[in-house]
Amino acid sequence: MITVKVKNLTKKYGDFKALDKVSFEAKKGEILGIVGKSGAGKSTLIRILRGSLDYDEGEVEILGRKDNFKEITAIHLQRNFALWAEPVINNIIRKLYAIRNNSDELLPMEEEWEDYEKTAIEILKLVGLEHKKDAFANILSGGEKQRLILGRQIAKIYEKGEGVLLLDEPATMACPASKQKLLDVIKNIRDKLGITVIITSHLPEIHRYLCDRLILLENGRVKMDGDVEEVLNEFLKEMKPPYIRTPKIKDNAIIKVRNVAKRYYVVHGGETLNLKNVSFDVKEGEILSIIGPSGVGKTVIMRLMAGLELPDEGKIIVDGVDITNYGWERIELRKRIGIMHQEFSLPYYQTVENLLKYRLGLKGEKAIAHAKAKAEELGLSPKIVDAIYQLIDAPESERISKLQKMGLTEDIIYKLFPPVVESFEPEEILEALDLGKDILKKKVIELSGGQKVRVAMALQLITKPKILFLDEPFGDLDPITLRDVANYLKIINERFGTTIVLVSHCVEFIKEISDRAILLDENRLVMEGNPEEVCEEFIRRSNARFMREESSYNSKKSVLTSE
Structure with missing residues (x-):
C-alpha cells in the first residue's frame, strides 16, 4: 500500500529552487531515508510533508x-525539548487529553485517569x-527527553491507528548510546504500529541501520533513489581523502589539569554532575579529543580549561597561567586562546572582513592597554575587568545573560576593550581554510553552509592562538563537509603549531584527527591514550551497534600527503 505520493514537487525562495521537481513514493511499514549535504532541501521537504510549509508546484x-x-x-525535530516540568507519564497523558478532546493539554478528571x-x-x-514514568521530565537526560518528545508526537498516530512519522535529523547531536536507543525506538514504533517512517539524516550509519530504501537529494533534486548502500556510495563520492599531517608535538605540557572536581546540583532535581579527581596534560602542538556519554562533563572540562568557569577543587594551568586566579595575567592569556561552541552564529548583515577585524582588535594589545587605563580611571579591579573580558569567549546567550545579572550591557566590553586594528593580514589563515580573498567583502547572508563554518573557524584563528578549544561545533555537519573541516584543522595544526582540544561525539572524526583521546565516564577519567583504542572502548560502553556498520570515513582509503 502506497502511503505517501510526491510528484514534481517544487519549492522556491525568490529565484532559488530549494526543491526542483521532486518525485517519489513511500509504502506502508517502510522506513525511507533521505540523505544529502547541508542545504540539499531535506528539511524543506519534511516541512512540506508535515503541512507546515506551502509549495509552488507539484x-x-x-x-x-x-x-x-x-x-x-x-x-x-533534532532540538525540540518543549516538555511539561511534571512526571513523564503526565506529559503523555496531557497530549492524549488534547487529542481526544480537541483542547489544550490538560489533565483528565480522576474517574478518567486510569484509561x-x-x-x-x-x-x-x-x-x-515506561521505567521512567514517575520521573520529572526536566531532569531526564538529553536522549531521554528526545524519546519523550517522540512519544508525545506519536500519540496521535497511536490513537488513530494510522499515520506517517517524519524525522528531521533526529539523532545528530546525541552521543552513541543515546543514538542507539533512539534508533531502536524508531524501529520498534515502525514494527508495532506498522506505519511509514521518513527520516532525513546526513549520517550514513543511521541510514544503514534503519532504512529499507534511500533517496539522495542534491541541489533540490532527486539524484538517486534505491538501495541504501548504493545510494550512500554515490553520496560519498565527493568526499576528499584525509590529509596526512606531520605532527610537531613538543615535550612541554601547555595545559595541566590536576585533581579537578566540579559538581552541579539542581533543587528538586538532584545531582546532575559530580566530576572527581580529573587529571591530565595537553602537550604543546597536540590534538587532543575528549569523548564520553552525554552529560558526563566534557563541555564542563573544556569550559574550565578555557577559564569560563572555575573548578570546585584542583588546579588548571594554561600556558603558564593559573586559570583560577582572576587578573591581568588571565586577560593576557585570553589573547592566546580561541574557542568555538556547539551553537555558533554569525551576524548575517556583517561582512567577513568586518567580523575578522573586530575579533582581531578585541583581542589585540591596544584593546588590553586601553582596558588597563580605563579600569584605573573607573576604579575597576582587575578581577572585575577579567570577569567582563572572559565573556567575549562565551556563547552569545550566556554573555548577554551574565552582563544583565551584573546590570551591564555589551557596550561595557567595547568601552573597556575597543577593537583597534593596525595591521590586518588574513591571507595566511584564509589560504589554510581554502577561502579566497574575495570572501572578505561578502556578507554572512551570502555565504554557503560550508563557508560559514570556515569563517567561524577563521574568527578564532585570526589572532593566531596557541590553543584552540572546539566544543562540538561540527556535530551537525554532513560527512563530506566534516572531512573538509578535519583536513583544515590538521593543516592549521601543522602550519601554525596550534594546540587543539576538542569535544565530539563523532568517533570516526576523533580517530582521524587526534593524536590522543580521553574518555570520561562515571564522573571520572576512565581511559586515555591511542584514539583508536579509546574510541573502541567508548563504542563498547555505549553498546552502539549501529556504529559497527562500515564507516563512511573508512570508505575512502586514499590519502592526501602533506607537503
Missing part, C-alpha cells in the same frame, strides 16, 4: 489526503521510557 498526497497533513503525520494512564504506559513502552 502534488503531495499522504494517506489519501492532499491537505491538512498535520492530522495524519507526527514530526520529530488515560493505561494508554500512556503503552506509548512509553514504545519509546523505552
Whole structure:
C-alpha cells in the first residue's frame, strides 16, 4: 500500500529552487531515508510533508489526503525539548487529553485517569521510557527527553491507528548510546504500529541501520533513489581523502589539569554532575579529543580549561597561567586562546572582513592597554575587568545573560576593550581554510553552509592562538563537509603549531584527527591514550551497534600527503 505520493514537487525562495521537481513514493511499514549535504532541501521537504510549509508546484498526497497533513503525520525535530516540568507519564497523558478532546493539554478528571494512564504506559513502552514514568521530565537526560518528545508526537498516530512519522535529523547531536536507543525506538514504533517512517539524516550509519530504501537529494533534486548502500556510495563520492599531517608535538605540557572536581546540583532535581579527581596534560602542538556519554562533563572540562568557569577543587594551568586566579595575567592569556561552541552564529548583515577585524582588535594589545587605563580611571579591579573580558569567549546567550545579572550591557566590553586594528593580514589563515580573498567583502547572508563554518573557524584563528578549544561545533555537519573541516584543522595544526582540544561525539572524526583521546565516564577519567583504542572502548560502553556498520570515513582509503 502506497502511503505517501510526491510528484514534481517544487519549492522556491525568490529565484532559488530549494526543491526542483521532486518525485517519489513511500509504502506502508517502510522506513525511507533521505540523505544529502547541508542545504540539499531535506528539511524543506519534511516541512512540506508535515503541512507546515506551502509549495509552488507539484502534488503531495499522504494517506489519501492532499491537505491538512498535520492530522495524519507526527514530526520529530533534532532540538525540540518543549516538555511539561511534571512526571513523564503526565506529559503523555496531557497530549492524549488534547487529542481526544480537541483542547489544550490538560489533565483528565480522576474517574478518567486510569484509561488515560493505561494508554500512556503503552506509548512509553514504545519509546523505552515506561521505567521512567514517575520521573520529572526536566531532569531526564538529553536522549531521554528526545524519546519523550517522540512519544508525545506519536500519540496521535497511536490513537488513530494510522499515520506517517517524519524525522528531521533526529539523532545528530546525541552521543552513541543515546543514538542507539533512539534508533531502536524508531524501529520498534515502525514494527508495532506498522506505519511509514521518513527520516532525513546526513549520517550514513543511521541510514544503514534503519532504512529499507534511500533517496539522495542534491541541489533540490532527486539524484538517486534505491538501495541504501548504493545510494550512500554515490553520496560519498565527493568526499576528499584525509590529509596526512606531520605532527610537531613538543615535550612541554601547555595545559595541566590536576585533581579537578566540579559538581552541579539542581533543587528538586538532584545531582546532575559530580566530576572527581580529573587529571591530565595537553602537550604543546597536540590534538587532543575528549569523548564520553552525554552529560558526563566534557563541555564542563573544556569550559574550565578555557577559564569560563572555575573548578570546585584542583588546579588548571594554561600556558603558564593559573586559570583560577582572576587578573591581568588571565586577560593576557585570553589573547592566546580561541574557542568555538556547539551553537555558533554569525551576524548575517556583517561582512567577513568586518567580523575578522573586530575579533582581531578585541583581542589585540591596544584593546588590553586601553582596558588597563580605563579600569584605573573607573576604579575597576582587575578581577572585575577579567570577569567582563572572559565573556567575549562565551556563547552569545550566556554573555548577554551574565552582563544583565551584573546590570551591564555589551557596550561595557567595547568601552573597556575597543577593537583597534593596525595591521590586518588574513591571507595566511584564509589560504589554510581554502577561502579566497574575495570572501572578505561578502556578507554572512551570502555565504554557503560550508563557508560559514570556515569563517567561524577563521574568527578564532585570526589572532593566531596557541590553543584552540572546539566544543562540538561540527556535530551537525554532513560527512563530506566534516572531512573538509578535519583536513583544515590538521593543516592549521601543522602550519601554525596550534594546540587543539576538542569535544565530539563523532568517533570516526576523533580517530582521524587526534593524536590522543580521553574518555570520561562515571564522573571520572576512565581511559586515555591511542584514539583508536579509546574510541573502541567508548563504542563498547555505549553498546552502539549501529556504529559497527562500515564507516563512511573508512570508505575512502586514499590519502592526501602533506607537503
